[in-house]
């Protein structure tokens with residue numbers, strides 16, 4: 334398996350480079366311990382010496398490398414090195430009630446961070462930092478290392494700033510930042526554009542190196558309204574990307590790479606919503622120019638980015654264009670741009686993500702209900718990519734919409750092994766809805782043991798093909814549902830304690846002529862030494878129906894034990 338070795342070699346190089354980077358930063362920071370502060374009050378307000386150490390006082394002290402008053406003083410004044418903020422109050426929520434968005438020193442609104450900082454909770458429980466939809470919650474400035482643990486970052490919403498807007502919950506300003514979230518949630522944050530520049534990252538937005546352990550990025554929103562452009566002489570909606578997370582490498586002054594690594598985590602229920610032209614009929618009649626930029630990445634968007642997922646759920650995210658679009662609408666779960674960007678998905682479930690076009694697609698392109706990722710090398714192993722959908726309410730005769738692919742749009746050097754890419758659909762209603770998973774892209778490089786849905790190319794001997802070439806019949810689709818016997822997305826186990834386990838589709842069974850049949854995914858994978866657990870962290874391969882311990886195809890291993 335040529336691609337397999339090449340993939341791991343390049344991945345190790347990438348990892349080595351990033352570990353080197355981490356090692357250098359670690360070395361710079363280990364000579365001093367930093368200051369530890371215990372936050373004993375869930376109140377918010379200007380710093381007042383009252384015996385109560387608040388989160389804002391502790392953050393301000395860390396930023397200034399001096400105590401703003403004596404409330405958070407705990408014996409040490411060694412400000413060299415990363416500081417630690419540990420929450421000890423018993424409340425479950427600290428609300429950022431000291432309102433005042435648009436300042437970046439942590440005095441009002443969001444908590445701005447300018448130094449290496451760890452924020453955690455003393456006990457094994459989650460504490461919410463509530464942005465009250467007044468400002469974002471956390472704002473990271475400069476090349477800093479920030480570790481967040483046992484926190485819920487919720488209800489952030491920055492005001493319009495008359496410029497590109499990133500990060501509804503957390504913004505990361507510098508390309509050399511490292512943000513790690515462990516046992517944490519980023520939920521219910523919003524990003525609403527002012528109409529002049531792009532909006533990206535409903536939960537987290539910006540650039541840098543972001544890592545998730547046992548965390549959730551759920552129910553965040555990016556919304557792009559419409560504005561009248563004098564320059565274009567028409568209405569324009571801007572780019573809207575990354576309902577959950579958007580990492581951008583494109584900075585004209587300092588182009589850089591961003592990295593998103595996620596382990597045992599969920600990205601679910603995030604939305605990218607683009608208004609599109611409000612009254613397109615009027616605009617069309619007046620023959621004025623109008624233009625909508627890309628709407629992409631319901632769960633994750635990356636530009637000049639590497640996305641690495643292990644034991645991750647990306648489900649029920651939505652990319653929605655409310656009216657006619659002349660831009661690209663793509664990546665219900667993940668959308669990646671730029672040459673040499675990549676997606677790696679191991680033991681992950683990418684399910685039930687949707688691209689919805691509420692009017693006709695114009696000259697736009699709807700692609701990748703699950704993953705959209707052109708011109709890059711990607712690697713998909715033991716992943717389940719199913720039930721993703723491109724929903725198009727209308728299509729016009731003259732529409733230049735290219736053939737939509739509801740599962741995955743990947744090109745060039747995509748390696749795929751032991752994965753399910755099937756039962757992804759394109760269409761508007763029962764009449765024209767069809768299976769269009771989109772395998773066989775250009776340069777597609779199968780490692781074998783995949784289960785594919787509708788295909789455009791020839792059958793091969795190493796994968797399981799559920800359908801013949803062309804549009805599968807309804808009865809063929811029903812038979813495929815039965816053959817796969819995927820159970821509804823559910824928490825079927827895992828190791829997360831403070832957050833929800835990433836959900837999986839359990840593999841079921843069915844009766845055929847009174848004979849018990851297992852899902853076609855059971856025991857039909859290729860055993861790979863380095864993939865010895867499933868998405869839940871349960872040991873694979875496990876015995877299914879065969880006499881050998883054979884790995885199952887997809888993210889879930891039947892009969893596997895913790």
Ligand SMILES: [Ca+2]
Pocket residue numbers: 380381382383384385386387390404
């Ligand atoms: Ca105080």
Ligand SMILES: [Ca+2]
Pocket residue numbers: 435436437438443444445472
């Ligand atoms: Ca700020």
Ligand SMILES: [Ca+2]
Pocket residue numbers: 433434435436437438439440441442443444445
């Ligand atoms: Ca602030």
Ligand SMILES: [Ca+2]
Pocket residue numbers: 855856874875876877882883884885890891
């Ligand atoms: Ca098995």
